[in-house]
Amino acid sequence: MNIADQIYSAADSANQDRAQAIRDNLRDAIVDRRLAPGTKLSEGEVGTLFDVSRTVARAALQMLSFEGLVRTERNRGAFVANPSPEEARQVFASRRLIEPGIATAACERVTAADIAAFRAQLDEEGRFIVERGPTARRSEIKASGDFHLLLTSVAGNAILQRFMEELVARSSLVIALYGRSGVSACGHSEHTDIVGALESRDSGLASRLMLHHIDHIEADLDLRVRAGPALREALNF
Amino acid sequence: MNIADQIYSAADSANQDRAQAIRDNLRDAIVDRRLAPGTKLSEGEVGTLFDVSRTVARAALQMLSFEGLVRTERNRGAFVANPSPEEARQVFASRRLIEPGIATAACERVTAADIAAFRAQLDEEGRFIVERGPTARRSEIKASGDFHLLLTSVAGNAILQRFMEELVARSSLVIALYGRSGVSACGHSEHTDIVGALESRDSGLASRLMLHHIDHIEADLDLRVRAGPALREALNF
DNA sequence: TGCACAACAATCGTATGCAATCTTTTTTGG
DNA sequence: CCAAAAAAGATTGCATACGATTGTTGTGCA
Numbered sequence: 001m002n003i004a005d006q007i008y009s010a011a012d013s014a015n016q017d018r019a020q021a022i023r024d025n026l027r028d029a030i031v032d033r034r035l036a037p038g039t040k041l042s043e044g045e046v047g048t049l050f051d052v053s054r055t056v057a058r059a060a061l062q063m064l065s066f067e068g069l070v071r072t073e074r075n076r077g078a079f080v081a082n083p084s085p086e087e088a089r090q091v092f093a094s095r096r097l098i099e100p101g102i103a104t105a106a107c108e109r110v111t112a113a114d115i116a117a118f119r120a121q122l123d124e125e126g127r128f129i130v131e132r133g134p135t136a137r138r139s140e141i142k143a144s145g146d147f148h149l150l151l152t153s154v155a156g157n158a159i160l161q162r163f164m165e166e167l168v169a170r171s172s173l174v175i176a177l178y179g180r181s182g183v184s185a186c187g188h189s190e191h192t193d194i195v196g197a198l199e200s201r202d203s204g205l206a207s208r209l210m211l212h213h214i215d216h217i218e219a220d221l222d223l224r225v226r227a228g229p230a231l232r233e234a235l236n237f
Numbered sequence: 238m239n240i241a242d243q244i245y246s247a248a249d250s251a252n253q254d255r256a257q258a259i260r261d262n263l264r265d266a267i268v269d270r271r272l273a274p275g276t277k278l279s280e281g282e283v284g285t286l287f288d289v290s291r292t293v294a295r296a297a298l299q300m301l302s303f304e305g306l307v308r309t310e311r312n313r314g315a316f317v318a319n320p321s322p323e324e325a326r327q328v329f330a331s332r333r334l335i336e337p338g339i340a341t342a343a344c345e346r347v348t349a350a351d352i353a354a355f356r357a358q359l360d361e362e363g364r365f366i367v368e369r370g371p372t373a374r375r376s377e378i379k380a381s382g383d384f385h386l387l388l389t390s391v392a393g394n395a396i397l398q399r400f401m402e403e404l405v406a407r408s409s410l411v412i413a414l415y416g417r418s419g420v421s422a423c424g425h426s427e428h429t430d431i432v433g434a435l436e437s438r439d440s441g442l443a444s445r446l447m448l449h450h451i452d453h454i455e456a457d458l459d460l461r462v463r464a465g466p467a468l469r470e471a472l473n474f
Numbered sequence: 475t476g477c478a479c480a481a482c483a484a485t486c487g488t489a490t491g492c493a494a495t496c497t498t499t500t501t502t503g504g
Numbered sequence: 505c506c507a508a509a510a511a512a513g514a515t516t517g518c519a520t521a522c523g524a525t526t527g528t529t530g531t532g533c534a
Binding site for chain 1: 487
């Protein structure tokens, strides 16, 4: 469980706030499933791994707790979130509510430079789809999320940006937990279609495509409360 | 500037997390404009007022910083947020994006008990409108925000609830800063109309009414960048 | 053998101390 | 008298220390 692989890649970029750097590192690790849901993140351990005191480790965990990526229990510690099916539904309900509007807003502000950035992002996604193996799958989930964040950044609203960052991160957790098949096999083509709608500035189409896209992602989840997981959860942990 | 008036009203309800209690207290104070935008909130001072150490005061301020209610500057301290016109626009753009959908969702889940709660809330609002004076105006803004939070709670999505709590709090700040007239003079009747739409479960109407309502609130703001504030900001601070 | 209880270990919650940084005031040179 | 440098003061950033709480292990008794 070596979390602190790329400490310094983040540390030198953030000479301002170390807690934030640790937060970003942990978030990436959680979203990439290098840290499994339910994993305990004790303040002391995190502090040791990142070579800081418990104070700053605690601050980082508190941030992640706000984002819903870790759950903290009083006097017990912090654990990587293990979203319930109900939570998963709420995450996607929120995205259905917000993202079509973001697509609409993005349509009105998109520039040629943005389109170029989208093309690059789509290429990146495509690379991971042809590859196989768990590593590629993780990168695929991450790249898919990055697409949505890129779209949000085009909309140019810092508040929505933060909301979407949280939703995308939590979605990645949910997909990793409940995902059935290769999500983005169809997702990639849908992303391409959305970029097409953006390019022609057809906000109605972009909005509709986005809604369907989210529906497809959620449809790929298996959110039934199975006897298996409940039992496994009760015994295995 | 006596913040700690009602410490214990919050403290005994929250023997679990003192930082959260302080956060709630400060948030109320900010939203009610008992703490003016720009006011410095030093860790030491907050800690002394609430009779806790700087550690927990710091945690409370960090939470408020996440919510966008205070702005923190490194090695300088925390200040009550002073949202710029651009920020104000983003707050309301976000609400326009989210709240119509919340109204729709609420329509599908509203119960008779909810309707009764709405009636009580509307009465509460009405009480403050007939009163005059700054205290009543504050209570009016707060009650108006509470209506939107009540509606969100009916929608039954914890994530959206948190988003809306942030947006409503920031809106209150914005209204207090840039509001022109009595916002809720018309706002109250619009709230009443929305409850009516809920009661008849007309989700399309509820959604439209909500959108217009937000537009009206924003239309009452004066978001022009006046020479005054910019100059005052540059010199006075 | 099985259960209750007590001691132990691990971890968190919080207070406090020190160094770094920023702001303000004082001093000094022109 | 003014400007610039230097020192003082205030406040944050961070680490560490100590008491409190929780979960676990071991022991005695039925």
